[in-house]
Amino acid sequence: ANGIQRPKGYKVSWHYNPDVEKYHFGQNHPMKPWRLTLTKSLILSYGMHTAMDAYVPRAATKEEIAEFHKDEYVDFLSIATPQNIYEMYPELATGPQGYSSAIFGVGEDCPIFDGLFAFCSTYTGASIDAARKLCNKQSDIAINWSGGLHHAKKAEASGFCYVNDIVLAILQLLRHHPRVLYIDIDVHHGDGVEQAFWSTDRVMCVSFHKYDRDQFFPGTGPLDSTGPLHPDNPGKNYTINVPLNDGIDDEGYAYLFQNVIEPTIKIYNPSAIVLQCGADSLGHDRLGCFNLNIRGHGSCVSFVKSFGIPLLVVGGGGYTPRNVARAWAHETSILIGADKTLDPVLPDFLPHREAFRREGFTLFPNLSGWRREDGNTKAHIERIIRHVRDQLSYIRG
Ligand code: ZL4
Numbered sequence: 001a002n003g004i005q006r007p008k009g010y011k012v013s014w015h016y017n018p019d020v021e022k023y024h025f026g027q028n029h030p031m032k033p034w035r036l037t038l039t040k041s042l043i044l045s046y047g048m049h050t051a052m053d054a055y056v057p058r059a060a061t062k063e064e065i066a067e068f069h070k071d072e073y074v075d076f077l078s079i080a081t082p083q084n085i086y087e088m089y090p091e092l093a094t095g096p097q098g099y100s101s102a103i104f105g106v107g108e109d110c111p112i113f114d115g116l117f118a119f120c121s122t123y124t125g126a127s128i129d130a131a132r133k134l135c136n137k138q139s140d141i142a143i144n145w146s147g148g149l150h151h152a153k154k155a156e157a158s159g160f161c162y163v164n165d166i167v168l169a170i171l172q173l174l175r176h177h178p179r180v181l182y183i184d185i186d187v188h189h190g191d192g193v194e195q196a197f198w199s200t201d202r203v204m205c206v207s208f209h210k211y212d213r214d215q216f217f218p219g220t221g222p223l224d225s226t227g228p229l230h231p232d233n234p235g236k237n238y239t240i241n242v243p244l245n246d247g248i249d250d251e252g253y254a255y256l257f258q259n260v261i262e263p264t265i266k267i268y269n270p271s272a273i274v275l276q277c278g279a280d281s282l283g284h285d286r287l288g289c290f291n292l293n294i295r296g297h298g299s300c301v302s303f304v305k306s307f308g309i310p311l312l313v314v315g316g317g318g319y320t321p322r323n324v325a326r327a328w329a330h331e332t333s334i335l336i337g338a339d340k341t342l343d344p345v346l347p348d349f350l351p352h353r354e355a356f357r358r359e360g361f362t363l364f365p366n367l368s369g370w371r372r373e374d375g376n377t378k379a380h381i382e383r384i385i386r387h388v389r390d391q392l393s394y395i396r397g
């Protein structure tokens, strides 16, 4: 294969700065930027880059990051190093296991590693660049697999996320778009994005996630968390949460996804959509607990794409690197309209081929029927759909 043709009638752009691959969160940390190397390798091996405009965006500046984050926090991130952190904050040194998370959220989940700020500004620069290409109509679909770090707060790192590139990209989109729909299929709740836009009706946030208040991070996002309660607050009812139990499969997830997203798009009528594609909702994920296959995860991307609304696609979680790469390469092929023509047997000249050997060189290994039974009854799924329809009935008109 000498490359895939560009899709007809719409433009796709791929925003990727390979500098993000250089950083390491530390030994045994589940977040491995190497999964992005693997994703890029698959996209290139399949020749999908020839079907998109490929950009290598510059890093975001401190000023761009400060459009959402607090100045003191941005300063802290830009100065902190593994060498100076204990000098700056001696109170962080609580013992041999590292530091307490009292200072801007840093700790075992969010360590201070070498090049931290360069890493953050690199993935954030790509999301901002992608949003700008959508705003000026140079792209209809813009992709940043290195972004999607949905837990970061205004002045706090959380859950492997330091800078919230999604919030910053949505702020760019809001310069030109009256209404932005945010959809999050990472197995974790998209709490940072939800919190940032809690009190506005210009962004509607929808997160699907495993929910267990006490046993699963971050413990937020129950069904009845739908925005501020005060009747005068414009954000009331503009948040949708879809709490799930372990083990949901492709069929249940696609049914739920379509029955939540279709009425949401019809009633909210967004002029742009941001889709966070965290791949930790796949079966066999190191941190996740769902049973989705690559095709089941990808069917959400196809469904959102089918509405033909300007779309920003970002990555997110995903802790079994070979499956993250499979999912995001497959989803790239969906976005360029080439999924039907990709050979599911991985290209034989594939670099990093050893990473895929476990299940053979296929794009679609069986990831379901793993560890956990499906704890999502038909009744639970129908209850969610009824709740969402009921909630949407309050926002129309
Ligand atoms: C690790 O092995 O549930 C971090 C984090 C580092 C290496 C060495 C330290 C060992 C699992 C996770 C001890 C680490 C203990 N190392 C971390 C309540 C917790 C407090 C911190 O996909 N400990 C916190 C965050 C979640 C918690 C999930 C998902 C991000 C996203 C978008 C973020 N935090 C318990 C954990 C390890 C580690 C092993 C870990 N942390 C698993 N789940 C969490 O939504 C990108």
Ligand code: CA
Pocket: 184, 185, 186, 187, 188, 189, 190, 207, 208, 209
């Ligand atoms: Ca989610």
Ligand code: ZN
Pocket: 186, 187, 188, 278, 280, 316, 317, 318
């Ligand atoms: Zn996650």
